[in-house]
C-alpha cells in the first residue's frame with residue numbers, strides 16, 4: 461500500500477455530493493423562440509424546497525414571471541445581455557417563498573451556443589443573510605445615528621437624482637436649509653443631552669409635516685436640509701414657515717419659544733450645479749440669521 465494513500469483523492473459520486481452542497485447547480489436553456497427551461501437543476505439548501513423541478517425542466521417561464529418588483533425585468537435583461545454577448549450571466553433576484561419572506565438568490569452562469577438557442581451552466585446560491593448584512597451596513601452608512609434621519613451622504617445622492625429628474629422633465633425642485641437658533645446657548649443652559657433630545661424631537665416633528673417624497677437629512681450639528689421634489693419656491697417657503705411656526709410654539713421640556721429655527725429656501729435652476737443651489741440656500745439662511753432669526757428667507 462503506498463505510504464501517502466491517505467492523501468489520494470477520494471472518489472465521491474456527484475449524485476452523493478450535489479444534494480449536500482448549500483446551493484444549486486443548473487443548466488438553463490432558452491430557445492430562439494424565448495422558451496425557457498432547466499434541463500438540469502440539482503443541489504441542496506432551502507431554495508430548492510420551494511420549486512418543482514419537473515415543472516421547471518419543461519418550462520421555467522412561470523418561475524421568472526413570479527419575480528416581484530423590478531427583479532423580473534432585471535433578470536430578463538441579464539439573460540438577454542448574456543445571450544447576445546456570450547458573456548457570463550451574473551445577477552441576483554428575490555425568490556418568492558409561500559411561507560415567509562422571499563429569499564435572495566445569486567446566479568452565476570456561463571453561456572454556450574446550443575441547438576435551438578443558448579444554454580447556461582451555472583450555480584445559484586441563497587445569499588439572503590449576506591444581503592441582510594449589506595442592507596444593515598448601507599443603512600448605517602446613510603443614517604445619522606442620533607436622529608435616525610438620512611445623513612449628508614445619503615441626501616447628496618438623493619439630491620443629485622432628483623435634480624437630474626427635474627432637469628429632464630422641467631419640473632420644480634426646492635430645498636430648505638434649516639439651522640436651530642442659538643443652539644450653543646441652549647446646550648450651555650440645559651445640557652448637551654437635552655440638546656440631543658431637541659435634535660431628535662425636531663427631526664421627528666419635521667418628518668410628520670413633510671410629504672413622503674420629501675427628504676429631510678441632518679447635515680451635521682444643528683443643521684438640517686430638506687429636499688422637496690415637484691415644489692416651487694413659493695410652496696417651499698410656505699411649508700418652511702409652517703415648520704418654523706410649529707417648532708417655535710413647541711415646549712421641548714423648556715417652555716415654548718426656547719427653540720426657534722432660521723430657514724433659507726432656494727429653488728433649483730434647471731441644469732445648474734448643485735453647489736450653486738446649496739450656496740443660494742445657505743446665503744438665504746445667513747440672511748435669516750441676520751434679520752433676527754426665527755424666520756424664513758430666500759434670495760431675490
Ligand SMILES: Nc1nc2c(ncn2[C@@H]2O[C@H](COP(=O)(O)OP(=O)(O)OP(=O)(O)O)[C@@H](O)[C@H]2O)c(=O)[nH]1
Pocket residue numbers: 606639640641642643644645647651652653654655656659680681682749
Ligand atoms: N446637543 C448637541 N449639540 C450639538 C451637536 N452637534 C453640534 N452641537 C452644538 O451645536 C452648537 C452650534 O453652535 P453655533 O454654531 O455657535 O450656532 P448657534 O449657537 O446655534 O448660533 P446661531 O446658529 O448663530 O443661531 C455647538 O455648541 C455644538 O457643540 C449634537 O449632536 N448634540
